[in-house]
Each structure stands twice: as C-alpha cells, then as structure tokens.
Amino acid sequence: MRRARTWLPGLLLVAPSIVAIGVFVYGMLGWNFRLAMTDKHDEVSEGTFVGLDNFVGIWDQPRWHLSVDHAIMFTVVFVLGALVLGWFLAFLMEKGIRGEGTFRAIYLFPMAISFVATGIVWRWLMNSGMGERAVGLNRLFDAIGLPQWQWFRDPDWGMAAMALPAIWQMSGYVMALFLAGFRGVPEELREAARVDGCGEWGVYRHVVLPLLRPVTLSALIILGHISLKVFDLIVAVSGKQIITDVPAVFMWVAVFDSHDPAKGATIASYIVLSVAIFVIPYLIWSVRKERRS
Amino acid sequence: MTAVAPRGRVFTGVRLVILVAFVVVFLIPVYVLLVTSFKPLTEADPGQAWNLPVTWTAEAWRVAWEKLAPGLWNSVLLAVPGSLLSCALGSMNGYVLSKWRFPGADVLFTLFLFGMFIPYQGVMIPLVQLLVGLNELTGLQGVFYGGIPGLVLAHVVYGIPICTLIFRNYYVTIPDELIEASRVDGAGMLRTYWSVVLPVSAPAIAVVVIWQFTSLWNDFLFAVFLTGPQSWPATVMLNNIAGAQATPYSQQMAAAILSSIPTMLIYVLLGRFFMRGLMAGALKG
Numbered sequence: 001m002r003r004a005r006t007w008l009p010g011l012l013l014v015a016p017s018i019v020a021i022g023v024f025v026y027g028m029l030g031w032n033f034r035l036a037m038t039d040k041h042d043e044v045s046e047g048t049f050v051g052l053d054n055f056v057g058i059w060d061q062p063r064w065h066l067s068v069d070h071a072i073m074f075t076v077v078f079v080l081g082a083l084v085l086g087w088f089l090a091f092l093m094e095k096g097i098r099g100e101g102t103f104r105a106i107y108l109f110p111m112a113i114s115f116v117a118t119g120i121v122w123r124w125l126m127n128s129g130m131g132e133r134a135v136g137l138n139r140l141f142d143a144i145g146l147p148q149w150q151w152f153r154d155p156d157w158g159m160a161a162m163a164l165p166a167i168w169q170m171s172g173y174v175m176a177l178f179l180a181g182f183r184g185v186p187e188e189l190r191e192a193a194r195v196d197g198c199g200e201w202g203v204y205r206h207v208v209l210p211l212l213r214p215v216t217l218s219a220l221i222i223l224g225h226i227s228l229k230v231f232d233l234i235v236a237v238s239g240k241q242i243i244t245d246v247p248a249v250f251m252w253v254a255v256f257d258s259h260d261p262a263k264g265a266t267i268a269s270y271i272v273l274s275v276a277i278f279v280i281p282y283l284i285w286s287v288r289k290e291r292r293s
Numbered sequence: 294m295t296a297v298a299p300r301g302r303v304f305t306g307v308r309l310v311i312l313v314a315f316v317v318v319f320l321i322p323v324y325v326l327l328v329t330s331f332k333p334l335t336e337a338d339p340g341q342a343w344n345l346p347v348t349w350t351a352e353a354w355r356v357a358w359e360k361l362a363p364g365l366w367n368s369v370l371l372a373v374p375g376s377l378l379s380c381a382l383g384s385m386n387g388y389v390l391s392k393w394r395f396p397g398a399d400v401l402f403t404l405f406l407f408g409m410f411i412p413y414q415g416v417m418i419p420l421v422q423l424l425v426g427l428n429e430l431t432g433l434q435g436v437f438y439g440g441i442p443g444l445v446l447a448h449v450v451y452g453i454p455i456c457t458l459i460f461r462n463y464y465v466t467i468p469d470e471l472i473e474a475s476r477v478d479g480a481g482m483l484r485t486y487w488s489v490v491l492p493v494s495a496p497a498i499a500v501v502v503i504w505q506f507t508s509l510w511n512d513f514l515f516a517v518f519l520t521g522p523q524s525w526p527a528t529v530m531l532n533n534i535a536g537a538q539a540t541p542y543s544q545q546m547a548a549a550i551l552s553s554i555p556t557m558l559i560y561v562l563l564g565r566f567f568m569r570g571l572m573a574g575a576l577k578g
Contacts, residue, residue, distance in 0.1 A: 010393035025408040028416035081527040112560035115509035121322040135342040229412035232513040272415035279410040
C-alpha cells in the first residue's frame, strides 16, 4: 500500500463527485424505496411504514397489469427489432462498400434527435385514420395496395407499433456497435479458418459470431434499459392514454394527476428493479473482465 | 480472386440495393417533416398528405418559431453551462481514477457506473422534494425547483458517471511515464493535471461536451418533473405545441425541426466525436 500522502489528494479531488453520487443516486434510490413502503397516498400525510403492502397491492390494479404487459411487448419488439436490423445493416457493410460513410451517417442521424421530435413525426405517420381520412403510412399503404392498420391504437398489437419509432431511432446505433465488432475480428483468424477448410458461412458461424458476443451483450443492455424506462416517446406519440400506458407514464400520472407519492414511488421502484436485475451483473462482469485484461 | 469475382460482384450489388432501400425507409420521416412544414393550411387535407406543397410557404415556420423561441433559449441556458460543468467534473474524476488512484478506486468506479444505468424515475420524487427544500432554504423561489439552475444541477450530477467513464478511458491511454516524469520534477497532482494531462484532453473534451449537450438538449423527463412554464426547455414546449389539438401539422413539423437543428448541426459537423461518445456509452473505450 502506497502512503496516504500520494493518494489522498486524488481522493479529495473526487470527493465532491462521491458525495453527489452518494446522495443523488444511492441516497435518493433509498429514499424512494422508503417512500414506497409508506402509506403516504396524498401530499400532506406523514406516511407510516406499511412494509411491502404497496408493492403487493399494485398488482390488484388493472392499469398496472396493462402497463407491465405493454412494457414487455414494447421491449421485446424494440430490442429484437433494433438488434436484428442493426446487425443486418452492419453485416451488409462489414466488408466495406462504396459510400459507406454516407450510409452510416444516414442510419445514425435519428440518434441525434429527441424522442419528442421523433414521436411527433411518427404520430403523424402512424395515424389510425383509414379510407378517406387516412394520412401518414395508411395513406401510403392504401396507394400501393397494402392493408391499413390501427397502429398504436390497436388494442392487441399497439405497443409493437409503438416500438417502430424507437427502432428507427436506435438501430443505427446498434449498427455502429456491430460494425466496430465486425472490424475488430482479426483477418488472420478468418484466414486461418479458411485454410482449415471452412466456407465463408463456416467462418462466420465459428469465428465471427462468437467474437461478436460481447458487442451483442452491450447492445442488449443498452437497448433493454432504454426500453424499460421508455417515457418521452410514448408521451409524444399518444400522451397519457391508457391504451399505450407503460410504468413510466403511469408513475408520472400517479405523481402529478393522482397526487399519490407512495404509489409513484412504488412504480418507480419496480422500474429500477427491472433494470438493476440485469445491469448489476453486467457491470460486475465487465469490470472484472477489464481488470483481467 | 478472379474466380470469385463475378459472384462477389453480384453480392456487392445486392448489398448496395438493400442498403439504399433502407436509406429510403430511414429518410421517410425526414421527407414528411420537411414537406409538411412548408405546406399552407389550404393543403392540409389528407388526400395530399404525401404530395409536395403546391405553394411553398414558411408561414408555419414563422409561427412555430414564435411559439418555440423561449423554449429554445431555455435549452441553450440549460445545455451550455450543463455540458461545460459536466466536462470539468468528468475530467477531474477521470484523471484521478486513471492516474492518481486511491485504495478502492475500482469499487468506486463500479458504483459510479451503476449511476449511468439507473432509470431516473427511481430518484425523481426525492429529487423534487430536495429541490423544493433548497428553494425554501435559500428563499430563492423558482430557482432550484421550477427553474433552470435546478435542472442543470440534476443533469450535471447524473452526468458524472458517463463523463467520468469517457475521460477515464481516454486518460488510461496516456503513458504513465509522462505522469511519473512530471512527478519527479516535483509537480503535484494539480500541476501535473494542468500542465501534462489537460493539454492533451481535447478529443475527450469534445466527446463529453457533445454527448452532454445532446442529452441535455433532448431531455424531456427531468424537464417535465423539475421545471415550471417559465423555464420549460424546447422539448417540453414542443410536446405542448404538438399536443394541442388546434396546432396544424405544418406547425408541429416545423417546431420539431427547429428543436432538432442544434443537435443535428453538431451531428453533421462533429459526427466523429459524436460516434465516440456513443461507443463510450457501450462501455467500450
């Protein structure tokens, strides 16, 4: 152990950030959990400790079930959609192609736009009006002989449609990640596999794919945590409508419309837990991996 | 080489066609935004939804600008100081965590990183209470809760993890010998930072400023919970403008474009750095 004189100044310099993270991240997460375990269901009451009652009780509310189902469908469609599309685009560009820079720039630019602005365009595109009243994609689909859809107003598949703008926005990012992953595969490895008699497909399966696993995992984590807390996009596309409710919007309604802090805190806690459950193992794993190398 | 060339060329052609097809799909929303924003109200009927305007007009842009201007200005007041402060903090943290490590630095760094992934909903209610408390404590109504300073504070604090990560991963690539040499010359931690580390930090500074500027500019969640009408940034105003039934599509689209211009400009001009920030977001230096 080096002497304290050498490391103490560093610790002091980071101290403000340590305090800030301690208070604003961990302190407030704890505060929020504690609030979720009280019966403070209005702005004025003190709130007494009720344990996990709120966490159990919320499952009696149909709206909660609906918002959880919606979040799951949104997450599955968004994560898989962005992952597959991003991978596919990277796969097509992997070996280099004329105009690659332009392609990349176009696929990636939606990342620079806010979810709110994205939501506004896509609300127009996914307008559920049909026939004479159709605008957006329905009008276009009608013109080229495709069926018209309810889009995000569809009671069963609405959240799958809601994932489309999110896929539009994030698949370029996934493409960039995969492209970096593809390019990170040493050419000698591919060559060695070819010498061993692997066809191009074999090289891909046995050499490239395994090496893409870390990138795939990163992309999954990033997409997953964006998805579980999705808020801006839903609000911009459909506001507070029940038909597209998700936990983050439900929480907003609980805080500002129902004025029920304990309920808002309970929903927020569930959102945190749903993300923490896969992010914490991932972080521990990646820090350990970095230390090994 | 010659034997596979024809097949290779066909494959390249197919790849090109598919890529171009996706370009068209990706640009559909852009077409809609531009075309709709230049239409006069008389051409608002659904039958002409995909047509180019018959008469081009900037009327919708003028109205959208009038409605959105205060929000755009608030966003500037939020994003410029916010990203600079984040940058300063991130740089110092990254320096210490890579070159001036103390016992437990790795654990601390992991604890920081988790802050990058927390859904901000999980801290929102206590944060509101704290900022309300700060208003009362200081007697400054509408500054911390309801005002831009409070919003900047929140963004700077919750931006610490990502900014620290980017700077740390960048500083790791500076040879330790440089730091040692400076130390041998009798320079302390801050002198070394000032004379050795900071002068070579430009790329990381660019990445962090761009990343933070973009996230602050595009943020909606913090703004909607923490600010009042006077200090609403562009995203909240945009959502309100577009959410009002009476707002014609042309104005909604013009406002959406207006609110996106700063970040789009950054993306076009400084795309390389933008990209590096995204990669850092994937925990890859």
